[in-house]
Amino acid sequence: MPFLRHARDKRGYETTFIMHSFRPAAGQANGRTRLLYMFRTPANRKVGRSLLDPEVMEALEHTHPDLTFDWVSLLRTPALTAPDPDRERSDRDRERDRDRGRQRRDERRERQSEARREAASAPVVPAPILEDDSLVGRTVGAAEAARLRAAFAELAQRIVRRSRTPEERDRLTERAARLNP
Incomplete structure (x- = not known):
């Protein structure tokens, strides 16, 4: 029976494999696994076609007539959900940067309000009267x-x-x- 495997590389690309394990023949110690189909996509992106569209299912059934595919259970197999450490790190960095931005904004507002208070308390000097006869x-x-x-x-x-x-x-x-x- 074919089964699904998911993998994610260090760049975040998710690869989905449809594999089939064969039973060992007489004299063989282990069974072998054969790759039937591979689909690669960028992480967390909905780009292009879906993982298993009807055209792919039909092509797999046509190229491997000796296998029976249980598409319902294959499609029910959960995708790779392990969090990407780089993504977590970037989320933490974004949150830290957002907090720093808030602090800077608060400090800037405080300085501006102090400057306004000082300007309000400073004596008002009348502007010099300009005369221009041109x-x-x-x-x-x-x-x-x-x-x-x-x-x-x-x-x-x-x-x-x-x-x-x-x-x-x-x-x-x-x-x-x-x-x-």
């Missing part, structure tokens, strides 16, 4: 004009840093000059 300053306000000028200066520096050729730098600088507030 057209941009009068149009959008002195603070916004200062922000626009800082953004333009950053853009000009970025053009100088990132341009590949002097021609490209000149072309981009000329185009950016139109944005100068």
Whole structure:
């Protein structure tokens, strides 16, 4: 009668074997086992076809007509359920990392709340009053004009840093000059 064997290698691949043991012939000490079918799949994955689909069952019955297959009992045989030590280790690592993340998050929240308390207790210094008599300053306000000028200066520096050729730098600088507030 054929029987199932399950194995898992160190990478986590699960291999299922359908085997048959033969009775010893006259003069032989032990019976021999013969491999009838082998199915290999990644661990804990539902990929591709099932272990024993009807096509495989029919092919096995056709190639081994002298054997009787009890498919119901074969399919009832439990699969390999021994926990994978690497998986357990990775679960522990994930849990430890999650705990560390919680601790870091709690520490960061505590620091932020302390900073808020200190900022709330610090005396409020009034912002300096900026005066900008330029057209941009009068149009959008002195603070916004200062922000626009800082953004333009950053853009000009970025053009100088990132341009590949002097021609490209000149072309981009000329185009950016139109944005100068």
